[in-house]
Each structure stands twice: as C-alpha cells, then as structure tokens.
Amino acid sequence: MSLLEAAKSVRERAYAPYSNFKVGAAIRSIEGNTHLGCNVENVAYPEGTCAEAGAIAAMIAAGDTGIAEVTVIADSPAPVPPCGGCRQKLKEFAQGDVMVTMATTRGATLSMTVAELLPGAFGAGHMEGT
Numbered sequence: 103m104s105l106l107e108a109a110k111s112v113r114e115r116a117y118a119p120y121s122n123f124k125v126g127a128a129i130r131s132i133e134g135n136t137h138l139g140c141n142v143e144n145v146a147y148p149e150g151t152c153a154e155a156g157a158i159a160a161m162i163a164a165g166d167t168g169i170a171e172v173t174v175i176a177d178s179p180a181p182v183p184p185c186g187g188c189r190q191k192l193k194e195f196a197q198g199d200v201m202v203t204m205a206t207t208r209g210a211t212l213s214m215t216v217a218e219l220l221p222g223a224f225g226a227g228h229m230e231g232t
C-alpha cells in the first residue's frame with residue numbers, strides 16, 4: 103500500500119468531533135516500515151494531538167528511529183501544511199531533505215522538504231557544550 107493510501111485510510115479513523123477536520127498521516131521510516139497516525143481531539147481543546155504527532159509516536163513505539171518520507175492528507179480546498187509544532191516534531195527524526203507530501207482527498211498534492219517547511223530549525227546541535 104502506498105503512503106497516500108495508508109494516510110487516506112487512517113484519516114477515516116480520526117477523532118475530530120470539535121473541528122470536524124479529519125487528518126491522516128503516514129510515515130515511512132528509514133527502517134522501511136510504515137507508521138500511521140490521525141488527529142485525536144479532546145474536549146479540552148489544547149490537549150488534542152495532530153496526525154503527524156500520532157504517526158511519530160507510533161514509529162518510536164515500534165522501535166524505528168528515523169523518518170524517510172511522510173504523507174499527510176485532509177479534506178481541504180488546498181494541501182494542508184503541518185502546524186509549527188509538528189514541523190519541529192518532524193525535524194527531530196528527519197533530515198532536512200526528507201519529503202513531506204501534503205495531499206487532499208480532492209486529489210491535490212504539494213511536496214516540500216522538511217528544511218523548506220522549517221528553515222532555521224532549532225536542532226540538537228545547538229545544545230552542544232551545555
């Protein structure tokens with residue numbers, strides 16, 4: 103199954119009763135496995151989690167260590183870029199040249215690298231010498 107098909111299928115399981123905006127994310131890890139996540143909202147709104155965060159958590163829980171490729175899908179007039187927090191979360195486990203494909207259920211796609219999505223990222227290198 104392609105990352106796009108996987109993201110589309112996990113999106114259907116999203117829990118988004120407050121925004122009604124379901125999002126699915128599929129990660130291919132550097133180990134070659136696929137990990138899925140969907141947004142899971144909460145009545146205490148800030149406690150909700152994004153699809154990308156769920157997929158990253160699944161990847162780490164499965165024992166994989168890095169992101170090779172990501173696809174995110176939503177039902178939107180235009181491709182939905184990851185929020186700022188998720189850009190930083192992706193950067194934690196992805197090199198700058200890793201491709202993030204943003205897709206819509208209406209058939210549009212937009213691909214950008216992690217470095218394009220998060221220029222000037224705060225990285226582990228900044229912590230050296232502390």
Ligand code: THU
Nearest residue numbers: 121123125141152153183184185
């Ligand atoms: N959302 C994601 O899961 N990923 C994105 O890339 C953008 C937004 C979710 C968060 C919230 O549950 C809903 O979409 C509306 O913002």
